[in-house]
Amino acid sequence: MTNALPRLSLVALALAAALAGCSDQNQAQQGAPPPPSVTVAKPTTRTITDYDEYVGRFAAVDLVNVYARVSGYLDKVAFKDGEVVKQGELLFSIDQRPFQVALDQAQANLERTQAELDFAQSDLQRAQTLIDDKTSNAISKQAYDQRLQSERTARASVAAAKAAVHAAQLDIEFTDLRSPVTGRIGDRKVSVGNLVTGGAGGANTNTLLATIVSLDPIYFEFTYDEASYLRYQRMVKDMGDKAQSIPVRLQLIDEKGFTHEGMLDFVDNIISQDTGTIRGRATFPNPDATFTPGMFGRIEVPSSAPHQAVLVPDVAIGTEQTRKFVYVMAPGDQPQVPTMKYVTLGRVYDGQRVITSGLGTDDLVVVNGLIRIRPGAKVVGKAEAPAAPAASPAGASTGTPAKTPAN
Structure with missing residues (x-):
């Protein structure tokens, strides 16, 4: 039994050697596998802008914060929150009655000062007639100067009264707050019935009513x-x-x-x-x-003026640690070892990568089949077939293709 084991081992070794010899003989008869094929094409050039x-x-x-110009109780809100308002459109109304009373008082004061001016002018005219009469001493120079001063004072009072009337009219106009620009208004900050503060106090003291953005x-x-x-x-x-x-x-x-x-x-x-x-x-x-x-x-x-750029398909670019490269081949169908060229990349345009340096326009670049390339191994480069034109639907008109933005 002990002698049988070495005999079986020798038989197994002999059979293995025979099988290996047959395999080598079959491979020798079949020959070496042909080199793989890859697709090559020249880079494309186009005018681009970086x-x-x-x-x-x-x-x-335009961004406008709406503040009241006069103080008073809010009487009306004339818009809906968030809607688009036109320039000049009414937004808020403040109770006008106190300002109407002030206007009536200013107009009454104007009438009083106007009457005083009319009397002063008549009195001055009489004094002027008397003082022009050289044969009469009916009026002194001092009395004439006093009437002249009274006329000037009355004239100034009328001017002040007219300004007061104008100010009161402005206050009434300011009770209607209108949109200074066309745009979207936000929500109202104050409801009807609240007292709003306005005037020359500024944003620190005045009441913010709403905000409008163009x-x-x-x-x-x-x-x-x-x-x-x-x-x-x-x-x-x-x-x-x-x-x-x-x-x-x-x-x-x-x-x-x-x-x-x-x-x-x-x-x-x-x-x-x-x-x-x-x-x-x-x-x-x-x-x-x-x-x-x-x-x-x-x-x-x-970032640049329009210029000519060299582009290759993004799938044709390989990576070696931190550097990028492409494989290039010489013209012809004979098997050859591809040459590696290191390149500098730019942006992607329509699936094409800009090559800013390292590649010429006449280089044949491997654009398909990078995974078949092995260091030192030969491959066969085949020219890329031209793309078939896309069929247009029946009745559709063809024109300039739309420009695709950069990614």
Whole structure:
């Protein structure tokens, strides 16, 4: 029994050797596997504009806090909370009766002073006639001067009375508070019947009644760093007259692309010493009131003039630690080892990645099949087939394709 075990082991080894020999013989007969194939294509070129993205928020062009100009009891509220009001539309009314009494008193005082002026003028005219008569001593020079002074005093009293009437009329006009701008009004801060304080006391003492914000157009404010500011200043200098209107694009938090277009219209004149940033502002049309003050969004600001750029599909780019690369091949269908080129990346446009450096326009780039490439192994590069044109629906007209915003 002991001698049988070594014999079985020798038999097993012999069988394994025979099988291995058969496998090697079959592989030799079949030959080595062919090199894998990859798809190659030249980079595309297109005119693009580089953009920087910033987060900011909307702000109203006009923001008005409505305060009363006169003090009194609130008599009427003529709007609904949150509605859009037109410029000149009535908002609040204050009880006019005390101001009407003051106006009546001022007008009565004006009539009294006017009567005094009429008498003083008649008295002065009589004195003037007497003093012009050189043969008569009916009036002295002192008496004439006194009548002249009385006429001037009466004239000044009339002017003061007219000013008082005008002030009383203004107070009555101020009892009706009208919207100074067109925009959306907030909720009322005071109900009918409450005493409101107005006048020249300012916001610390006067009663705030409501707040109005304009809607169309609307501002979008954002901040950017000092380095970006210098880059923009140089770009604006190179653009010359075209820099007077710089277009920008906007994306809301629930949107996929930068679909809203506006114009950059203001850059602050001071860089903040606390944050090292400067404030910029763009204006956007808002006819349907989609934007509202305080809302956040993302803005794209041009950081370069339009220029030619080299682009490759984003899937053609590989990563080696912190560096990015693409594989390039020589023309022809013969098997060859791809060459690795390190590149510097830019933005993505319609699925195409901008290559800012490291790649030429005549290079054949591996755009499909990167996972088949092994270090030192040969592959066969096949030209990428041209994309088939998309079929248009029956009756549909073709035109310029819509420009897709940058991601």
